[in-house]
Amino acid sequence: MSWHVIHLADAPAAPWRNGGGVTRELAVWPAQGEWAWRMSVAEVGASGPFSRFDGITRWFAVLRGAGVVLNVRTASDSGEAGASEHRLTVVDAPLCFDGGAVTDCRLIDGPTQDFNLMVRNSSLPARMHRLRGDFQTVVVATKTIAVYAIDSGVSARIDAENIDVPASTLVWRTLKESATVEVRARHALWMEVSA
Numbered sequence: 001m002s003w004h005v006i007h008l009a010d011a012p013a014a015p016w017r018n019g020g021g022v023t024r025e026l027a028v029w030p031a032q033g034e035w036a037w038r039m040s041v042a043e044v045g046a047s048g049p050f051s052r053f054d055g056i057t058r059w060f061a062v063l064r065g066a067g068v069v070l071n072v073r074t075a076s077d078s079g080e081a082g083a084s085e086h087r088l089t090v091v092d093a094p095l096c097f098d099g100g101a102v103t104d105c106r107l108i109d110g111p112t113q114d115f116n117l118m119v120r121n122s123s124l125p126a127r128m129h130r131l132r133g134d135f136q137t138v139v140v141a142t143k144t145i146a147v148y149a150i151d152s153g154v155s156a157r158i159d160a161e162n163i164d165v166p167a168s169t170l171v172w173r174t175l176k177e178s179a180t181v182e183v184r185a186r187h188a189l190w191m192e193v194s195a
Contacts, residue, residue: 022045036122044111059118067092147171150187
């Protein structure tokens with residue numbers, strides 16, 4: 001399978017139900033029916049609650065702006081609620097949290113642009129990393145891999161195949177067999193999802 005290439009500028013914006021921002025869906029699989037995973041970029045213009053996604057594990061990374069403070073409230077098996085606060089900026093690692101948790105977002109200093117990876121719990125494991133510089137990994141099982149180039153271009157190589165990715169662009173593909181993947185990026189996100 002070849003790379004799927006999606007430019008942020010080509011993705012239509014859909015307003016949030018609470019009016020606090022807009023989301024641009026970049027990729028979803030499968031395209032029909034209940035999705036197993038979804039990747040999107042959100043423009044957050046105001047502080048407020050996030051939508052809840054029960055049964056979903058969510059990764060969140062700040063792309064632009066001063067950042068956010070997320071307050072994530074979860075319930076334990078015993079019924080007791082717990083809360084955790086996370087300050088996230090463009091230099092911080094992505095945050096992984098329960099999409100079904102009650103989550104409030106406070107902007108640190110003005111609007112932000114953020115990347116979201118949502119994975120149905122039945123499709124785990126998955127991961128997201130922020131990349132700065134050279135990155136290499138061996139994909140040893142059937143997986144979907146993706147790279148989002150944030151504010152500069154990215155070069156990616158799978159075995160002997162190369163792709164150059166412009167800024168504000170997502171590329172993804174599903175690998176059916178083991179492969180060595182190399183990425184060279186000034187600033188990008190790397191994602192893996194079980195296929």
